[in-house]
Amino acid sequence: MRANSLNLVRTAGRSARPRRIPTKCAIRWSSTGERQWSTPLAKQLTEAITTTGPISVAAYMRQCLTSDSGGYYTRQTTGHDQFGTKGDFITSPEISQIFGELVGIWLYTEWIAQGKSGKVQIMEVGPGRGTLMSDVLRTISSFKPFAKSVGSIYMVEASEQLRKQQAQLLSGTAELTETDIGWSAPCKYIPGCNITWCEDIRFVPKEESATPFILAHEFFDALPIHVFQNVPSSKIPSSSTIVTPTGPIAPKTGPHTLKNHWHELVVAPLPEPDTPSTSSTSTPNPPPEFHLTVSKTPTPHSLYLPQLSSRYKKLEKIDDAIIEISPESLSYVSDFAVRIGGDNPPSSTSSPSAARPTTTYTPTASTKPEPFKKPQPSGAALILDYGPADTIPANTFRGIRSHTTCSPFTSPGLVDLSADVDFLALAESTLNASPGVEVHGPVEQAFFLGTMGIKERAERLLQGAKDEEVKRRLETAWKRLVDRGPTGMGRIYKAMAILPYIEGGKVRRPVGFGGDVVG
Template sequence: MFTILRSQKSSRPSRVLCNLVRSYSSLPSSSDVSSFNSFSKSAASALDVDTTRSFQKPPPTPIPEDDTPLGSILRKTIDAAGPMPLARYMTLCLGHPEHGYYTTKEDVLGEKGDFITSPEISQVFGELIAIWLITRWQANGSPSSVRLLELGPGRGTLMADILRTFKQFSFMAETIQTVDLVESSPVMREAQKKALEPYLKRKDGSHVQIRWFDRIEEVPVSDAYTLFSAHEFFDALPIHLLERVPPPLEPEPSPVTTSPSPENTDLSKPHFHELLVTYTPPSPAFHFTLSVEPTPYSTYIPTTSAEFEKVEIGQRIEVGAVGFGIMRRLGALLFEGKNAGGGSGLVIDYGKDGFYSESFRAFKAHAALSPFLTPGLSDLTTNVNFSHLRTALLASPFGSQIRPLGPISQADFLEQMGLIPRVDGLVRGKPDETGKRIRQGAERLVDREGMGTEYVFFGLEGKPKEPSQRDNDQAVWPFV
């Protein structure tokens, strides 16, 4: 049938997963919102164009002809306080209350927006994620109370597809107590509410509650089992850009010094300075400048992971300190303290196990451009260092309770979760043109020269605690 039904004992999916995939793949298309609900006109028209935010090196920064309102504010800030960390620049560009990209632009996705995401391309993306979440819920004893959590839900398309799929398995759907969404934009919240409302009604007539939070720190610990997703969330978080520099010259020994000073002891460790954002009048163009001295961030961040010891002198590294903290908070929500109910989930983004040096870029109208051009009017993004996120979990006080999974490529995850049989089921009985578009969308998701390898899946779940968690100590499909 498909690779999902491999027979090798060492690398086969569970019987539960096989049964779920068979049931799900054979669902009639009438059970869907439409034959391909997320294959909107905007997605279909973009099939032959790379409109995702995957890596495209932007052109050099030109001198802006027309300033933006935020650009003027940034220059005044630099005039008053000096060059700013890249993380501060990104935070203002994306989240300034009056001139930020996400706080002022109503539609960032689709043909009229600046980029498109996998859930908008094909409904199968969210459906396969839902199937994986169900299998992990069952593997962990089928808890009677479930909380769904999504970081950065966009227009709600992914969560809507997850809820719609859960509806086909009522034994699971009836356990959902709340849907918690980390989203600060009022515009996006309204879109999410509209997308999710059709799937919130229970059999008894009651409704699953939606709760919104501006920040993950506001999400409460719950004794419910948490199933979470974070799709293209970590790539939009602010980063710091550091450069390794030669160690300072060791001072001449003092006649009165009998033991090495702390400074001398530190000379054997990597030294980093921080790249700061500034501009040089009379030109209004923004650019980087290297800090003269170490900054608090360039001193602390390299201590969070041993991988930074491998950086060579003169090499730059992008470090997501905010993402590091959010991943640790996510782990705490699931596993820290006696009231945490545990959980499983997926982080999907473009990235790799390792650091990047120059992935920082901007997108506007589906094209890459310099991140220093049109501040506040374009999306900013960077690739994700998944090894740093893993370290955030394992080095935490609750690290012994966590099992990280992957990362593996998007193509491997979707194909081995049953993408082909599901697409076959969707196109059955459809007009030729409709079927063609459905297949094109699915093929784009797993294209190994594009989205299929640029995007990766990183899983997370707790280690087994109870005997009822019958297969949680085995390899987790498809992370094998």
């Protein structure tokens, strides 16, 4: 979860706000009266909001994480590493090599179960330092027939700095060759196979004859979210009509009728404190520079996104209910589904493009992209992330720095931001996007890794280890991955799989989700 130290309280089946822990995220003001911002990005955000008004949480997250002006993942800082014990969080592949090895074996078992046919296309979105893909490819290289079937490898990564780290690990060089869709370098694990880096998944080609295997580990939790609150006795002007890809949307009531309505929670700067702080960056508990406020008027997203699912509509009469929705997550998982099972017919209103509203443009038949047709569904997607298994996330937006949670509104660009993943929303969008897929899970990470044989693999490694300190680290690492305590990774993390739909309705559960190796 970017940090295993995340402390969450579960109440009444809904995620509560993470407990805020003091951290060294400082903010300073000068004694001369000129406000001094913690980061250049904080100042830039404030200037933009002052000009155009409060922004959505999604826009705030996008800027803080990927802005060219100092985003968390895109800033160019020599010697800074977000990952690992010396960074801000540690991920499962960094904890133990066994994690990536078992993911590689999972891909191998799926390749066997699907008849070992087709040219394999391996893809990872948000690959971090490349540790997971390195362990996956090293494992695959041990299965020669599978390795020979791999025709292409794609890494979807927006950060130039991280691309270089990944290339050094996967190709043995940070020198990448520019291509028409990104950058390329040879794979050191599979001779004759190239790795291509793309800034966006849309640049990764869809191939009708390819068998795509897609990995998304701790990816969806970092995608921008919109936050909505159900405000009782809300007055929404009847003129608040927006145009979406599926048609216009207008409020259900007139200007003088009071009714519950979804209002978007938006980000605005906090006023300068009456007593400015003159302390240094070591301030133990600095005040945040931004905060959430309820939008008084409708936003396009507040009229559109809460209508996407019956799950949200069931909360329309609950005063002050809060929901978090990530349209980018729905778009990405829909893309996965289309690559595996092909697109829905053109008349469908549940295509991936429907996840993005617009107020100025309605697609016509001539401008809509041609649906991707796949004669035979094939491939798989494995999603590993954290979030509730069967509820809508609420109040889960958090910042993480130095392995502790902190305010997401402090030191923009220096703090990692994330939110719980809505797995049921991912499943719903997956099934809506393609007739050729089915969804398995989510299951707890402890169950997935346990049935994949993590204990047995750890025992083999322990038998080969001669140093007692190495044995201790191996033992601690694998048990941490399957810990089912209240904040344990084995409980909080979930696994979900997208597989080809089998005609006739026969269900084949994959390995790690209650099934056995078949083929």
